Amino acid sequence: MRAAEPEPGQLLSIGTDGWLAGAPGILRRPSPNHDARPGDEDPYLLVIHNISLPPGVFTGDAIIDFFQNRLDIASHPWFENIRDMRVSAHFLIRRDGTIVQFVPTVLRAWHAGVSVFEGRERCNDFSIGIELEGTDTLAYTDAQYARLAVLAAAIRARHPIRAVRGHEHIAPGRKTDPGASFDWKRFEQGAGGHETTHHSHHPGGR
């Protein structure tokens, strides 16, 4: 089904339009669930999430369908929980390292919901959202960490990112992703030990 297998360590770049340039294992699946960033603000926060639909199942394209508002709710009982939800993220990294982009980074995806970062609410306004296909408790794959590192590097090259947080940190008590299964130290090392993720040493401090 895929044109080419992902090459997890391959460098990536984001164009002026906010879309990743074509490369093996990069898919573009536009989501209608987006709008303009107020004041066309340049995003400075990266938010890490997880999702799997239904939870714990990593086959099929339900996440893509969900972000494109075309999920067949009748195809699984759990999907009733997300009926009529209109959400998206900029990127999804699947278990095999395939990256799916739904919204260009220059526009506002609807991933964070009610949230706050450094006292500022509505994190969607100034953040980029990356979903990892997974759960709060099951380890993410090597391919996902490799792809996340190069994707984060591409985002940093295009936008003035100065912090990375989990959804659980900007919506504490409401969200739990990416969860204990996400290895922040490994991410930091993959990202070159960037100082913006040091919150991992202060869990729950945000």
Ligand SMILES: [Zn+2]
């Ligand atoms: Zn989330």
